[in-house]
Amino acid sequence: MSGGSGSVRASLTREQVLDAAAVLVKQQGPRALTMRKLAAELGTAVTSIYWHVGNRESLLEALVERTVAELGDLTPRGRTPAARVVSVARALRRRLLDHPHLIAMVHERGLTERMFQPAARALVHEVHAAGLRGTPAAEAVRAVLFQTVGFVLVERNRARAPAQRPGEQELWDVRGAGQGVQDPALARALARGPQPEKLFTVSVRALVDGLLNSPRSSPTTGGDVDSRTSGAS
Amino acid sequence: MSGGSGSVRASLTREQVLDAAAVLVKQQGPRALTMRKLAAELGTAVTSIYWHVGNRESLLEALVERTVAELGDLTPRGRTPAARVVSVARALRRRLLDHPHLIAMVHERGLTERMFQPAARALVHEVHAAGLRGTPAAEAVRAVLFQTVGFVLVERNRARAPAQRPGEQELWDVRGAGQGVQDPALARALARGPQPEKLFTVSVRALVDGLLNSPRSSPTTGGDVDSRTSGAS
């Protein structure tokens, strides 16, 4: 017992409630955050928590808001706009992975927009630098945001899964369901399971290439890269 | 009062339990599926449900398994491999959107692998046809799967959100946080909010183009696009 919040007493603060809640969530996930446990941790009656934060749902929301604010800005790195966009996506992913429970909470509460924002600011700038304007530019920004957040959601989920069941090994085993696959190297690669870091980089690069390089109509062609006047210092 | 399961009585079946559970979940989401409500719906005691399905968690798992099995196969459409890959992604998205609660349940239980499978089979084939082999092929398959499922997760979330709060309109309003944006058309497009259908198509196309067309080494930089030796036929 004895809550971890410093001095002995001075009437409960909303901040103290949030702090204690943050600790509980960080350690055991939002599901473990129960009003009664929280009260016990703080050494107060359950009902006084209600006075400070309204109810469980608004407590969680306040927590999310605070954590998102702490995430801070993202600064692009790299020489080309494409590289800088990719760097923003990777940095965003890193931050989301650093707050494993945050993303699920944000997700459940539909606050994605809020979480997008720091990255969105950076992306808007880079996409503009890459020469995109108007709707296509907005789409590029959103595509990267959706891609990144979505990827982390899927990735996190797979990590949390106790033991995938069927499991990719059996699934793609050459003697199993994988027998339809013509390329044994491909079957092996699938059975090996994904390496999220690499997969993410590959995906984002491909997406960004596709978004920034489709100049007018047809895809595939590398088109309009010839800004190299051959003598750039 | 009066469960919806046909005939009057014949001792409870595991199937009947699953059926009733499916109805509840489909109508009100997994959160509304409570053992007691389910029992009431079936006209039995709560405890007899436990005899048939073990506990709530395994009931949900069985439900997921059944629904995933019902999803069936995906048949690619289109002339080029790229188009066919895109068509698989779009079809997968459609199915996931048709079972709005399924995806969240699958997600929470880490059964993504299972849900991936029908689409994965199709994608493996197309990626092979596009000339990819081994690890890059596996990465392409996974990239599209992650992209699709992730996108739907984010999309579903935003749809469920009661009212985004700040809300994109204020966020990107030219007189608000959007004032840093140099391109007013871009700011407007962002304020307008995404059109998921279009955004998804754009994203997947870009991703697939990027995945299938990156010939050898470096990305983006344009660095090695000079296969135009000025006189290539």
Add this chain to the structure above:
DNA sequence: ACCTGAACACCGTTCAAGT
């Protein structure tokens, strides 16, 4: 083999009452 009610250990939340 299948079903039952009673009971346990939890929840979030409200309310009247205290200081």
Add this chain to the structure above:
DNA sequence: ACCTGAACACCGTTCAAGT
């Protein structure tokens, strides 16, 4: 303004007991 205990209406799950 802030805190309290009692109480309500829910949960999932176990268990001994019935047929």
